[in-house]
Amino acid sequence: MLIVAAQTVLTDEHLDLIRNHRIDITTVAIMTDSEEEGIACKQEVQKAVRASKEMFDSIRHTRKIPVMQMRNEILPLVREVTEHTNVFQLLEAVKATDEYTYQHNIGVGILSTMIGKWLNLGETELAVLSLAATLHDVGKMQVPLDILNKPDKLTQEEFAVIKQHTVFGYNLLKDTPGLNxxxxxxxxxxHERLDGKGYPFGITDNKIDLFSRIVAVADIFHAMSSKRPYHNALPFHAVISQMRKGIFGALDSSITSLFLDNIVKKMVGEQVVLTDGTMGEVVMLNPFDIEKPLIKANEGFIDLSKESDLRIQSICM
Known part of the structure; x- marks a missing residue:
């Protein structure tokens, strides 16, 4: 028998109903404000993803960008999510778990907008960045679905086709009225990199637009943090470490550092799972290596800067 539905805001009447059915109130799972905010954030992201899927499917068939739909339906959702105060709930909400292409578009749009805010971009520039980031992979709508959704590693020939999505997207967007x-x-x-080893043209440094450099950072972080057709999400420590080392190519170091530092600095007070399964709370950052903080766990403390085999596997949400 359903007595009170999940996620109900409890009133005195609900409490009376629970007691009248002889249910011990201490056995009822009460959601904290933080948990409620996390659920709300995820619902907002899912709403944006549904709208994105509908729009991108339309683009695949019509080869036209519905600019007004983007600005009136999708971008307000993207901007609203970036107002969320808990950055780790936001990062968890944007992770792709299925239908990667559609979730990736929204995830990169949200992360890029967040970076733009941290860079103190003006409102006009931020609006252009949000739109550009959400449409960054629109050229994939011209890539055959059997290649786009292939669960195994791509062949060289298939990867060559995928790489063309950058040119497809450019040609589609440059001829669309109303777009910057x-x-x-x-x-x-x-997908260009500062050392010239990116694609499609291998350009370098300042020849790559600032917005493109921002989206490159958001694109890689979201891809590595998400489950994709051919690999699972990487652990938190691996994503942070590999991005700092430039494993995925030469990104803009100032943007990468700003993004990663803003995330890591917000870990204090968060519950984490370490690579050995230990759960604990981040209590203090190490100023010389902020990726290896002091953890309170099992009535003691673990200093990750002194534990060569321990890292943060994930943030508990």
Missing amino acids: HRTALVALQH
């Missing part, structure tokens, strides 16, 4: 030219540049350049 930087939107098309982001689609073209988000």
Whole structure:
């Protein structure tokens, strides 16, 4: 028998109903404000993903960008999610678990907008960045679905087709009325790298637009943090470490550091799971290595800077 539905805000009447059914109130799981905010954040992201899926499926068939739908339906949701105060709940909410392509578009849009805010971009620039980031992979709508959704590693020939999505996206966006030219540049350049080893043209340094460099950081972080058709999400410590080391190519170091430092510095007070399964709370950051903080666990403390085999596997949400 359903007495009170999950996620109900409890009133005196609900409590009376629970007692009248002789249910011990201490056995009822009460959601904290933080947990409620986390659920709300995830619901907002899922709403944006559903709208994104509908829009991108339309683009696949019509080859036209519904600019007004983007601005009126999807971008307000993207901007609303970035107002969420708990960055780890936000990062958890944007992780892709299925239908990667659609979740990735929204995830990168949200993360790029967050970076833009941390860079103190003006409102006009931020609006252009949000739109460009959400449309960065629109060229994939011209890639055959059997390649796009392939569960195994791509062959060299298939990867060559995938790489063309940057040019497909640019050509689609540059001819769309009402879009800033930087939107098309982001689609073209988000896989370029500062050392010239990116694609499609291997350009370097300041030839890559600032927005493209922002989206490149958000793109890699979201891809590595998410479950994809051919690999599972990487542990938190691995994503942070590999991005700092430039494993995925030469990113803009100032943008990468700003993004990662803003995330890591917010770990204090968060519950984490270590690579050996230990759960604990981050109580203090190490100023010389902020990725290896002091953890309170099992009535003691673990200093990760002195534990070569221990890292943070995940943040508890």
